[in-house]
Amino acid sequence: MAERRSPRSQVAALRDRPSADVLIVGGGINGIATFRELSLQGVDVALVERGDFVSGASSASSHMVHGGIRYLENGEFRLVREAVQERNRLTRNAPHYVKPLRTTIPIFSTFSGVLTAPFRLLVTHGRGKPRERGALLIKVGLVLYDIFSRGGGRIPRHRFHGRERSLRQLPRLTPGIKYTATYFDASMHSPERLALDVLSDGAAAGRERARAANYVAAVGSREGGVRLRDETTGEEFDFGARVVVNASGPWTDLTNEALGKPTSYMGGTKGSHIVLDHPELLEATGGREIFFEHSDGRIVLIYPLKERVLVGTTDIDADPREPSVCTDDEVQYFFDLIGHVFPSIRVDRSQIVYTFSGIRPLPRHDDTVPGFVSRDYRIEHGWIGRVRTLSLVGGKWTTFRALGEHMADEALALLGAKRVASTRTTPIGGGAGFPTDRASRRIWIAKHGRGHDPELVSLLLDRYGTRADEVLAALPRTPAEAPGLPRYFVEELAYLASHEDVVHLDDLLLRRTSLAFIGGLTRGGLAAAAEAIAPVLGWSAARRAKELERAEEILLREHRVTLGGPGIAPLG
Numbered sequence: 001m002a003e004r005r006s007p008r009s010q011v012a013a014l015r016d017r018p019s020a021d022v023l024i025v026g027g028g029i030n031g032i033a034t035f036r037e038l039s040l041q042g043v044d045v046a047l048v049e050r051g052d053f054v055s056g057a058s059s060a061s062s063h064m065v066h067g068g069i070r071y072l073e074n075g076e077f078r079l080v081r082e083a084v085q086e087r088n089r090l091t092r093n094a095p096h097y098v099k100p101l102r103t104t105i106p107i108f109s110t111f112s113g114v115l116t117a118p119f120r121l122l123v124t125h126g127r128g129k130p131r132e133r134g135a136l137l138i139k140v141g142l143v144l145y146d147i148f149s150r151g152g153g154r155i156p157r158h159r160f161h162g163r164e165r166s167l168r169q170l171p172r173l174t175p176g177i178k179y180t181a182t183y184f185d186a187s188m189h190s191p192e193r194l195a196l197d198v199l200s201d202g203a204a205a206g207r208e209r210a211r212a213a214n215y216v217a218a219v220g221s222r223e224g225g226v227r228l229r230d231e232t233t234g235e236e237f238d239f240g241a242r243v244v245v246n247a248s249g250p251w252t253d254l255t256n257e258a259l260g261k262p263t264s265y266m267g268g269t270k271g272s273h274i275v276l277d278h279p280e281l282l283e284a285t286g287g288r289e290i291f292f293e294h295s296d297g298r299i300v301l302i303y304p305l306k307e308r309v310l311v312g313t314t315d316i317d318a319d320p321r322e323p324s325v326c327t328d329d330e331v332q333y334f335f336d337l338i339g340h341v342f343p344s345i346r347v348d349r350s351q352i353v354y355t356f357s358g359i360r361p362l363p364r365h366d367d368t369v370p371g372f373v374s375r376d377y378r379i380e381h382g383w384i385g386r387v388r389t390l391s392l393v394g395g396k397w398t399t400f401r402a403l404g405e406h407m408a409d410e411a412l413a414l415l416g417a418k419r420v421a422s423t424r425t426t427p428i429g430g431g432a433g434f435p436t437d438r439a440s441r442r443i444w445i446a447k448h449g450r451g452h453d454p455e456l457v458s459l460l461l462d463r464y465g466t467r468a469d470e471v472l473a474a475l476p477r478t479p480a481e482a483p484g485l486p487r488y489f490v491e492e493l494a495y496l497a498s499h500e501d502v503v504h505l506d507d508l509l510l511r512r513t514s515l516a517f518i519g520g521l522t523r524g525g526l527a528a529a530a531e532a533i534a535p536v537l538g539w540s541a542a543r544r545a546k547e548l549e550r551a552e553e554i555l556l557r558e559h560r561v562t563l564g565g566p567g568i569a570p571l572g
């Protein structure tokens with residue numbers, strides 16, 4: 001894990017030596033992947049993120065690490081092949097966070113879509129209304145997917161089942177189905193933590209040379225570089241670079257505009273999710289992702305995660321200047337789709353514990369239906385004065401390593417430098433030496449437990465991978481559970497605050513832990529979290545009160561969380 005740092009030491013490091021060969025703007029997964037990649041090549045690299053790390057599109061995903069079977073329909077074979085390869089690599093390089101996930105598609109017809117799909121692919125390319133996909137089309141897609149997955153090792157092939165057998169396996173599924181198809185993709189249970197691991201590996205590889213700071217925005221350009229602003233103090237300073245990588249996701253055009261070189265590459269679409277605390281629905285999923293087509297042709301999912309059920313998502317054209325929040329219409333859409341596949345299960349707003357929403361960084365798509373816009377990425381070259389720029393357009397979570405590799409290669413070419421290391425088989429963070437079977441898990445727990453209760457060691461192993469070792473070292477023999485924050489410990493929260501660039505209380509609740517995601521937060525819980533981290537961050541009583549107010553406001557406004565109450569808050 002990252003070394004212990006005094007608060008804002010990374011900003012001081014940028015100001016003390018205000019230049020680097022490459023400056024990356026944007027600390028989502030793609031900026032972070034590029035940072036690690038360049039740092040491993042020995043490049044002098046810096047990264048700035050205007051909010052917290054991974055607080056943009058990267059914190060709004062469906063948590064899928066997938067080839068994107070649906071993209072076959074759009075003819076995106078390159079992307080699907082790359083995504084499947086990256087999925088397989090991630091199950092090996094980051095087994096602590098990325099796990100194979102059994103996925104079942106309920107199918108309602110045999111032929112539908114077979115004729116329209118090639119037509120859409122060859123002629124209309126996504127214009128017009130999507131049609132329901134029938135069994136035959138899904139079969140063709142899954143065969144192709146199996147072919148791409150070959151060599152995946154840990155990923156079994158797909159299976160088709162008729163109605164009776166499907167209902168035996170998933171008895172709460174609607175009797176209206178004709179078949180189910182079951183195949184394997186993967187999911188990441190803690191995307192934000194995975195990203196922080198990639199970041200911390202990049203920083204460790206670069207030692208003093210690689211610097212990454214959150215709450216620092218790129219706000220303008222100067223001869224030979226970029227104007228940066230520390231968002232916690234408002235102070236501005238100039239930073240020189242030979243290459244600027246614009247990895248600001250859905251805000252790529254806005255960043256280019258701020259840097260004085262407007263572009264119109266982007267056309268993001270908004271997607272929302274709800275998280276339900278609903279044991280009956282959880283059980284009905286049978287531990288699988290239920291991935292299917294809703295009546296409007298959109299592909300949606302219902303899936304178990306952290307003992308909750310994640311339901312998503314929508315795909316609506318959006319303006320990145322506007323905040324992205326899950327609306328009542330979207331909630332109703334999610335309820336309808338749950339009713340479509342599990343008609344005997346009742347859901348209501350009191351079971352929603354968390355919502356989240358974000359904008360996909362998609363390319364500009366004019367009249368293409370949002371669901372059919374290319375999910376592939378490209379890199380655009382430009383200049384600001386003498387400085388070369390590389391703007392990322394697109395880029396999924398799943399393909400972050402491959403994208404970081406491509407982006408780094410483009411930057412290396414501009415610098416006239418050579419690649420010296422590959423990340424294809426490099427373990428990520430707490431994925432290094434992570435025990436993947438029961439026997440090796442037992443051995444790990446016995447060896448690294450430091451006298452702690454094996455159950456606690458197991459919990460932290462799931463939470464941090466093998467980096468649990470470092471967290472355990474910071475914990476007393478019997479750590480104190482933070483009041484109102486079940487299964488989180490005071491010293492654990494303090495450790496995260498002092499080692500992982502926590503600036504605000506909401507960074508801890510939303511991105512260093514799953515506390516907000518799993519729901520059940522109360523004012524008392526928030527106060528306990530603030531109390532746990534205040535000493536390491538040097539917070540006064542007044543700062544603590546401000547942080548509590550800010551966290552409560554963000555939870556309410558962006559995630560519709562009502563502290564201590566059931567269900568979601570009305571839209572403000």
Ligand SMILES: Cc1cc2nc3c(=O)[nH]c(=O)nc-3n(C[C@H](O)[C@H](O)[C@H](O)COP(=O)(O)OP(=O)(O)OC[C@H]3O[C@@H](n4cnc5c(N)ncnc54)[C@H](O)[C@@H]3O)c2cc1C
Nearest residue numbers: 026028029030050056057058062064218248249271397398
């Ligand atoms: C609803 C939804 C569901 C998705 N589901 C999946 C999925 O299941 N699987 C999958 O593989 N992908 C999924 N994706 C796609 C994936 O999440 C994104 O494509 C990916 O996270 C983009 O990462 P990024 O780093 O390019 O952008 P971002 O994560 O948005 O990062 C860009 C960062 O740049 C920062 N920034 C902006 N302007 C500035 C500035 N001027 N100065 C400094 N910083 C700045 C922003 O604050 C932001 O943090 C989903 C996306 C959405 C929205």
